[in-house]
Amino acid sequence: MSMSDATAAGTDADPLGPGSMLHQLTRQTRWGLVATRAIVLEAAHPQIGAALITNSTFVAHPWRRLRNTVLSAQRMVDPDARVRQREAARLNRLHARITGTDVEGRPFNAADSEARAWVVATLFESTVTMCRLSGESLDGPTLDRLYAEFQSFLALMDPYGGKLPPTLREFWRYYASVVEERLENTEAVHVVLDRLFAQVPAPPLLRDRPAVWAAGRALAGPAATAIVVASLPEPLRARLGLAELPGTRTLMHAAYLSTRLATRVLPEAWTRLDTVMTMLDPAYAPQRNDDVPAGAPAPEGLRALDGLRRGVSKAGALLRLLTPDPETPAAGDAATRSAARFFSEVLDQTGDGHLDWPDLAAMAREIATRLDLDVQDEDRLFAAFADWWRELQKELDTDGDGRITGHEYAAAAAAMAGSALIRIAEVLFDVTDTDDDQVIDAREYRALFRTAFDHDPGGGGEQLTRGEFVRRFLGFMAGRRHSGVYDQMFAQS
Amino acid sequence: MDGNGRWAAQRSLPRTEGHRAAEVAVIDVIEAAHTAGVEWLSLYAFSTENWRRPAPEVDVLLRLVRRAVRKHALSLHTRGIRCRFLGVADPRIPPALARDIADLMTLTRDNRRMTLTVAFDHGGRRDIVEAARSLIRDGVPAELVTEESFARRLPHPDMPEVDLVIRTSGEQRISNFMLWQVAYAEWVFPRVLWPDFRAGHFWECLEVYRRRDRRFGAAQAPATTGKGCQ
Incomplete structure (x- = not known):
């Protein structure tokens, strides 16, 4: 039009x-x-x-x-x-x-x-x-x-x-x-x-x-x-x-x-922004009413979009199958990554080569945006990240210039799992657990990670308890473990 | 698909060369079945017991499968063949292969001309145990468990029962292949080794099957639907 x-x-x-x-x-x-x-x-x-x-x-x-x-x-x-x-x-x-x-x-x-x-x-x-x-x-x-x-x-x-x-x-x-x-x-x-x-x-x-x-x-x-x-x-x-x-x-x-x-x-559906975004990013979810029960028939527009999504996922599969691919992945792609890679891929959100408050604020912002938090929850989340920043500064900023370089981080990375990081995990659990039943169910999981429950062997199955949720978050942030959902949220663009 | 090792030994080649030569036979049989109008074709590529083979041989096999998947994906798709895998649960399967398999299934999932099921890391007993477990997990009362409801718990429940199993190289065993689905299957045991198996042999097997009198314990013969190549 x-x-x-x-x-x-x-x-x-x-x-x-x-x-x-x-x-x-x-x-x-x-x-x-x-x-x-x-x-x-x-x-x-x-x-x-x-x-x-x-x-x-x-x-x-x-x-x-x-x-x-x-x-x-x-x-x-x-x-x-x-x-x-x-x-x-x-x-x-x-x-x-x-x-x-x-x-x-x-x-x-x-x-x-x-x-x-x-x-x-x-x-x-x-x-x-x-x-x-x-x-x-x-x-x-x-x-x-x-x-x-x-x-x-x-x-x-x-x-x-x-x-x-x-x-x-x-x-x-x-x-x-x-x-x-x-x-x-x-x-x-x-x-x-x-x-x-x-x-x-x-x-x-x-x-x-x-x-x-x-x-x-x-x-x-x-x-x-x-x-x-x-x-x-x-x-x-x-x-x-x-x-x-x-x-x-x-x-x-x-x-x-x-x-x-x-x-x-071109047909209107092709030039819609949703279409292009879906093509570029299969995880992109256009505005959807989350209150619609899972079994209910999708409205016309969403059905068309789901059809498109299928087409796009097929195109993506074909592209991956047809383009050359090195037979073995690099050795560094193990369960955990080096401190240097974790620093540049996850912590340095603004990409300026050092870690300071805007980097952590960007993480908090991403979470707040995904969960569409209200004022109180958003304040709690930012406060938890601010506490973590103070803790990091105290522990890692050895030259006292107010920011942390990759080198400073690598030298003392083990200090990451302080009490402030655990506090962030708990606040993140609280604000994700919108119905306060002390478990993250499939709907809450989708709101945070934009994807369905993973079937991680030994994982939570259809729900995540507080302990398991905190353990996974700390495994990602402090243990530098790869995690599909957290990588998608913080590391990948 | 038996006889790769013997085929290589007859030519004083390493066993892995036999697996390499098998690819031609696989493609030939898929093409022959496609032309003959077979709607369901299953290939037994790798059993849960095959992991016991020497690690270098398993490595080569896995690499060959990955290469074949990538090489033939487009031609399978353009022929309207839906590709599915049966098994593929072992953590030893390399992630790159698992992704290619997932991509091939995604790419071809809406095709209906023929369904090609590749049994890979497959075990018939394991499928039956898994089906039993899922019934127990869902608390289904014993009197509601019937042959039909049990079959719906097996992987790919839309797959019809197997009509014909072809096992090459003269071996005459079931070897844990789709135990539930082969209950009334006809079996043919050509002596030819798998790497030498071609469309002509496939046609001969179909002809043998056509002449068989299938009675399922009763008196009438139904139409053909599925084939299995073992």
């Missing part, structure tokens, strides 16, 4: 409901172009850039981050206004925890109103740009309506804070002035453009075929960078020192046009 179709179908009072343009847009794969371009514009904002560089896991774990973003965006335009409110509150809490100072000593705060208004502004402007570049013209009333929807989006996120300018005419002046006066040549922009696209790890589907992924990425990475750079506003491009390469404008137009063509010509 094109944007103007959505306008015709759309109506009235509820600016973020099922009839809204935003609701349609966030379900289309081409929204990925909007989001990617917007991230570059956001990273050039000094406050947002600093928050991204120090706290975000998007370079080390881009696929996990993408999945969480997509789910969050879908909740923000959920037909049920309560779901939207709840998600906005959760995002606010999440952002309020992200504060610090940048390299020049300027404080940043992810809940800053001006910064948030800019995030929404970049998403709106990138949407308009996507429509323009893909040859879809939005008339005046449609633009006004789209702008009103984004204004409501910001109001939902930040009801008492900054606002976007009241009219579109004023918006364009605001936008130009931010680009002109506020945006900088930040480190975060170059991390997104150079490292993210060039080094993005394989999506879960291709994780055990690194050669196939690397070959595709070698072509697609530079192309993605070129497409995004060519679509940036001219003054910003100049400030970033990114000259326009010959042919990139054509490439960019071709990319945008083909997304529009695909959206118009």
Whole structure:
């Protein structure tokens, strides 16, 4: 469906409901172009850039981050206004925890109103740009309506804070002035453009075929960078020192046009974001109502998606069978991994080479997001992780610089299993055990790990007791044992 | 699929060469059964007792199976053959092979033209014991245990009873093969060693089967459905 179709179908009072343009847009794969371009514009904002560089896991774990973003965006335009409110509150809490100072000593705060208004502004402007570049013209009333929807989006996120300018005419002046006066040549922009696209790890589907992924990425990475750079506003491009390469404008137009063509010509199910996410990540679960009993017939959409999932799993199986595979795995793939590998794969969530609070906060954030925790449980979880961080700092930070290097960790890794880590395991058990019956049943297990119970020999079978749950968590975190479900949560992207 | 070792010994080759030569026979028989319209074909590749063989031979066998799975996956799939494995429970099976087996089953699970069941790390007694255990675990009362309800607890309960078992190389034993399912099977024992077994031999066995008078203890002969190659 094109944007103007959505306008015709759309109506009235509820600016973020099922009839809204935003609701349609966030379900289309081409929204990925909007989001990617917007991230570059956001990273050039000094406050947002600093928050991204120090706290975000998007370079080390881009696929996990993408999945969480997509789910969050879908909740923000959920037909049920309560779901939207709840998600906005959760995002606010999440952002309020992200504060610090940048390299020049300027404080940043992810809940800053001006910064948030800019995030929404970049998403709106990138949407308009996507429509323009893909040859879809939005008339005046449609633009006004789209702008009103984004204004409501910001109001939902930040009801008492900054606002976007009241009219579109004023918006364009605001936008130009931010680009002109506020945006900088930040480190975060170059991390997104150079490292993210060039080094993005394989999506879960291709994780055990690194050669196939690397070959595709070698072509697609530079192309993605070129497409995004060519679509940036001219003054910003100049400030970033990114000259326009010959042919990139054509490439960019071709990319945008083909997304529009695909959206118009291909069956709707193929260009849906859910479809693409399912293809990349078989563990991706689109928004599902967990209260539906297991035996109940699935609604039409989910049935189609399950059919698709079967098709995708067959394609994945065929790909694995047809691509060459070394006969024996590396010797290091035993039950436990080395301290160095555990450090880089699990502990260093932000991928900056050392362990500090943002790494542990990213773990807590991932758990809180998966379980959709309420305020009290989220606070307990973060407090437990904060205690662990203090304990780690005391035990492992031998040079007292406030962060732990891989070397410091390897030297004293045995000290990991202190009482604070056991406390985290217990809190994790409590917040996962939503019905307080002191066992993790199949439904609770699925909420935390996004997969059905494993049939680990000697494991819990259809439920996990507190003792067994704590034992497994400690085996993963302190014993550095491989674990399918925890690896999927923390280690793999 | 007996006679690989003897086939190699006759040629003064190591036993593992016999296993290597067996692959051609496997593909030939699958193709012949497919052409003949056989809907259920089962191959006995590796028994639970085969683990007692020398470790290097087991290693080679496992590697050959993995290579064959990867090599023939696409052609089996394009022929509409659903591939399933029976057994495959031993922790000694390398994870890479287990994943390839799982991938092959995933890839071909919606095919219906023919179902190829590869008995690998299979033992008929073990299947029966497992079925009995599951009845006990579910607390099924003794009077509700019938032949039909018991059969539903066996692996791949949709598989019909075996009609014909072909055991090559002149061996005349059951060797723990699908004990429950072969109750009324006809048996044929061609003398040819498995690596030399070809489509022509398969057709001959089918012809022998066709001439048999199957009575199941009664007086009438039903239509054919399943075949087993041992």
